[in-house]
Amino acid sequence: MFPKIDGERLWASIQDLAKVGAYTDSVSGLVGVNRLALTDADRDGRRLVRGWFEAAGLEVRVDRIGNTYGVRRGRRRDLARIMAGSHIDSVPTGGAFDGCLGVLGALEVVRTLNDAGLSTDRDLEIGFFTDEEGARFGTDMLGSATACGRLPIETAYGLADKDGTTVKGELERIGFLGPAPERVTPPAAYVECHVEQGPILATRGRDLGAVVGVQAISWYELTLEGKSAHAGTTPMGLRKDAGLVASRINVELHRMATSGVYGAEMRATMGRFDPVPDRVNIVPGRVICTVDLRNPDDAAMARAEADLFGFLKALAAETGVAITWRQTAQTHSVKFSEVVLSVITARMEAHGLSYERILSGAGHDAQEFAAICPTAMIFVPGLYDGISHNPREYSTPEACARGVQILCETMLELSKT
């Protein structure tokens, strides 16, 4: 009933694209990928994939924010299309799979249908979105957020990297400032295949994940102002140790996240911790640190934030260390479509695959589409605890093929009228 995708062709495409922007990590010696958005490497990657879209017979268009789409026409042009996509930009120290699996997986679906001579009722549209990572211009999901209407294009155009170079200027420079309107007509459904970028599927021995939504994310940068002091001459009772206060916040974050009070899926991380002056015999007078909160439930997230702020105020009063904070990122939780998920899980079950209904801890282009159409995602497990944004990022050829087979079958099911 369903054609079988060509796992070897998929793998070869992933490896070919990974050569663009490849670099050798100086520490590990591993080969990683650096295709930061709108750089020359990103341009070269875009040209390669656009060429593959064209070679697959797709009607290709580039929109005004650089999102690049390819349409495979169906029999019924009066019906809304089925979309699949992801991104091909990377963080500066990325791997071969993040984003690329979704784009090249969707391409493999098209190639498979072409080889099998299969047509669909609905149009199928695949694409890659500009700067999903946000690693250069500071705003992730840049292209898909513009396409789906959350981010005004003039705002997106005006974003600049640390050298002051703007998104619009770079789009023009690399030849991807397209003429097509940036706002998409809502498709009938959007499906995205992506590597998990986490350890859950591997830890639980699952073949694939059916992604039921994306966690709310809230980031804060905290500034703790105590008083630098000599570690030898300053009695404990006369200190305002910003490092100790930051440590207490870190311990409290862990207590909160594991308390169950904010649900079983609450996560809290202090990733940055920068004391000043950072010397063995000086009590740190200042610390800049960060808090990363995740929760699948917006209300639970709001309660966690309020409790954290209360803790910070009490801690500042107790210790005399001034604590200020500013939110540096916030996205609300996203729930994916149970209709699309039911198709995905039915296809997984038909193949006898083990799967897990899983929340995404990272942001994805799919969350932008969830605002305008039924949307869901398929997660492919990665080795090494699903490490990502790292040259070690690796999913096996078999796992990748498994995920794309489900993507293919899901698109075919959804394209039926």
Place this chain on the structure above:
Amino acid sequence: MFPKIDGERLWASIQDLAKVGAYTDSVSGLVGVNRLALTDADRDGRRLVRGWFEAAGLEVRVDRIGNTYGVRRGRRRDLARIMAGSHIDSVPTGGAFDGCLGVLGALEVVRTLNDAGLSTDRDLEIGFFTDEEGARFGTDMLGSATACGRLPIETAYGLADKDGTTVKGELERIGFLGPAPERVTPPAAYVECHVEQGPILATRGRDLGAVVGVQAISWYELTLEGKSAHAGTTPMGLRKDAGLVASRINVELHRMATSGVYGAEMRATMGRFDPVPDRVNIVPGRVICTVDLRNPDDAAMARAEADLFGFLKALAAETGVAITWRQTAQTHSVKFSEVVLSVITARMEAHGLSYERILSGAGHDAQEFAAICPTAMIFVPGLYDGISHNPREYSTPEACARGVQILCETMLELSKT
């Protein structure tokens, strides 16, 4: 009975010496002192002070490690001399008082006796010691430790800075590789006046401090090896968060130091805290951090260290984060002479000064002399919580004069036969 020292002359000398190696701090705009040991600035400072020694009629000698002494002859050359001294080298971002007050204070004592036409029974000897700070060659108390026999001169000569330049080469280059034997004959007593470099005297409203000893110091560098992980996708239970473990160590250090179990004067500080990769959305996989322990009692210090190691082992077992440590500095506690202290405090009481018997949290040249002769120190309070190793370091002219007056009277008392 006792001559009065000239506070204005003392202050002028301190300010004149501070011009050598003066720099303007780019952040605060304050003028600080950078006379790192055996640099050109240190050479210029040495020349200035040696010139003052000579102008005061002292018999000057430079020894083989660059320590520079001036002797004022007494009537009884068969008796052991009374010594006073300190250092004139600084950390790269130092102030005008650290060390210099003790050297120029001793010089002011000589000048005062000269002006008053007073002779003493015993010889008086003053001096400045090479590289007390250890900020360039990594070994503090370099000159005094060599003079008092703890550090072999060949070891001292071979020490190199980060550019590979050696102590001996630099001594030669700046013209302070002297001919005098480096080992001193034990004097009858050694007295050192120094800024407190801490907040205790100012906080308790004391005029001066009578320093009863130096705390034991123990430094460790800890390496915590957990696992870097995505903050959004990695459940709390699957983490090996090196940052959280470092934070728990920091909290435990504070608990230990304030528990009273290791005495009331136990101090513990985590000054460095360097997570890798130090990014908002990545669980730190590695942390390098430091522990600075101080205790006036060697046995209590040993108990604290043993308890800390036990805690680290249990914490590593509990969390799966590997913790290794190496000791980067260790000095044992020093008790100063109650005989010398009784003279110091009697002179303070005679002037109606308020004083505190105080432990030094920092190391000083006096601790080396404590191993070979009766020794004690006088502490002068500093403003701004006694901040030191910083351009803000400041003790008032009145406080400096007060300390040096007591130094003068103590030396005169001790020089009596």
